[in-house]
Amino acid sequence: MLVNDEKPTEFDVFITDFNGNLRGKRFPAKSMEEIMHEGMKLPVSVVALDNWGNDVLKNGLVFETGDSDGLCLPVQNQAVPVPWAAQPRKQILAMIHKPDGSPCHLDPRQILKNIVDRYKKLGLTPVVATELEFYLLDRESETSQRPIPPVVRNGNGRRLQETDCYSVKEMDGLAVFFADVREACNQQNIPADTIISELGPGQFEINMVHTDDALLAADHASMFKRLISGVARKHGMASTFMAKPYPNESGNGMHVHFSVIDEDGKNVFDNGTDEGSALLKQAVAGLLNHMADSMLIFAPHLNSYRRFQAGAYTPTFAGWGYGNRTVAVRIPESSNAARRIEHRVSGADANPYLVLAAVLGAALNGIENKMSPPKPIEGNAYTLVDLYESLPSRWDDATEFFKDSQFLNDYLGKDFVNAFSAAKEQEQNRLFGQISDIEYKSYL
Numbered sequence: 001m002l003v004n005d006e007k008p009t010e011f012d013v014f015i016t017d018f019n020g021n022l023r024g025k026r027f028p029a030k031s032m033e034e035i036m037h038e039g040m041k042l043p044v045s046v047v048a049l050d051n052w053g054n055d056v057l058k059n060g061l062v063f064e065t066g067d068s069d070g071l072c073l074p075v076q077n078q079a080v081p082v083p084w085a086a087q088p089r090k091q092i093l094a095m096i097h098k099p100d101g102s103p104c105h106l107d108p109r110q111i112l113k114n115i116v117d118r119y120k121k122l123g124l125t126p127v128v129a130t131e132l133e134f135y136l137l138d139r140e141s142e143t144s145q146r147p148i149p150p151v152v153r154n155g156n157g158r159r160l161q162e163t164d165c166y167s168v169k170e171m172d173g174l175a176v177f178f179a180d181v182r183e184a185c186n187q188q189n190i191p192a193d194t195i196i197s198e199l200g201p202g203q204f205e206i207n208m209v210h211t212d213d214a215l216l217a218a219d220h221a222s223m224f225k226r227l228i229s230g231v232a233r234k235h236g237m238a239s240t241f242m243a244k245p246y247p248n249e250s251g252n253g254m255h256v257h258f259s260v261i262d263e264d265g266k267n268v269f270d271n272g273t274d275e276g277s278a279l280l281k282q283a284v285a286g287l288l289n290h291m292a293d294s295m296l297i298f299a300p301h302l303n304s305y306r307r308f309q310a311g312a313y314t315p316t317f318a319g320w321g322y323g324n325r326t327v328a329v330r331i332p333e334s335s336n337a338a339r340r341i342e343h344r345v346s347g348a349d350a351n352p353y354l355v356l357a358a359v360l361g362a363a364l365n366g367i368e369n370k371m372s373p374p375k376p377i378e379g380n381a382y383t384l385v386d387l388y389e390s391l392p393s394r395w396d397d398a399t400e401f402f403k404d405s406q407f408l409n410d411y412l413g414k415d416f417v418n419a420f421s422a423a424k425e426q427e428q429n430r431l432f433g434q435i436s437d438i439e440y441k442s443y444l
Helices: 029-038 044-048 108-121 168-173 173-186 215-234 278-289 302-307 353-369 380-385 395-403 406-411 414-432 437-443
Strands: 009-017 022-028 040-043 069-074 089-097 126-138 192-197 203-208 238-239 256-260 320-322 330-331 341-343
Touching: 009 029, 009 069, 009 108, 022 029, 022 040, 029 089, 040 044, 040 395, 044 069, 044 089, 044 414, 089 108, 089 215, 108 126, 108 215, 108 353, 126 215, 126 353, 168 173, 168 192, 168 203, 173 192, 173 215, 203 215, 215 238, 278 320, 278 330, 278 341, 278 353, 302 395, 353 406, 395 414, 406 414
Parallel strands: 009 089, 320 330
Antiparallel strands: 009 022, 040 069, 069 089, 126 203, 126 238, 126 256, 192 203, 256 341, 330 341
């Protein structure tokens, strides 16, 4: 079990960059009190690095500013253990600010905070939970750079090569691993709830308990990704939140469930009926209206777009419905008091802060402008694809939608839109400039 009562010798301090990667420093334990009170310095440009950690020279944050420092201040009251570490260690999640301590509106966490603050001005508070899917892999996957299903070491040594959705047997075979996941979550105050065996071989989903602090919900999702990787390594496995690691298997999604409460704690999506309130429908309309604009956030990488296939429980157009898992925006069956929206577009490879900012921002825009959604879809939405405009299905197309979005420029900020699109264009130039193995096999 992951229990380590020794005094930590080191601790990590990190922020989350555009791609959801953790960037920071490792300090000796003696520096912890100083960091908790004074923070640490990192170049502001770090938040806007590309996926490989390279500077993005076209974002105006590097040489033009002298690559100046920002101030990373902790967002946790105390450091939490890193129970999978070989040596005793703790970690602190931080958010980058300007050198004078004022907000840096490029930090993904600050971008989400800005959206939450817009809700507060209306006397509203989002209540949020995420569902994250991931694959467990054989440790050899890290060497081969190809996904290999893991061997279940406490399940007769068999390899997880078959789909076995909702299988209790699959979870039994990994009981010790999941016990350590729960223990690590408890130590890091991550409210992990249900564990599910999913559609792919070695694919699982863990749901978070909802919270009325959207920033905390994104913190949980971000730290959870690191936790799964660390515990998997401790058990001789690897893991991935890559959107589509296997071409013919289920992709990894990050579904977002949310409702909105007023100052009295009442769910404003509930009007005592299964249909939900006018505000719920306005929020749905906002989500549908801005879904194409936000695809670069929901699907931020080249591989992300392989996940969107008809019949694969991933949406290919902006539609909604009640209790319908074939649409992009679903109203789950629930008690009236728990009336909520499920946003089913984002991949697990996306940045949780930016996903929640885009989702909650679009819903708020729908409420503020009293938008009306189209008729809800009943039955199989995949049979209706020819009747709706498709969501952007290419990475570069999604980038153009993103840059041209008045909604994103207004709600997430022009500086962010410019910097994020610059990072994505740099990544596209690198990847589109590569010649793939199949091109050589086909054309050489």
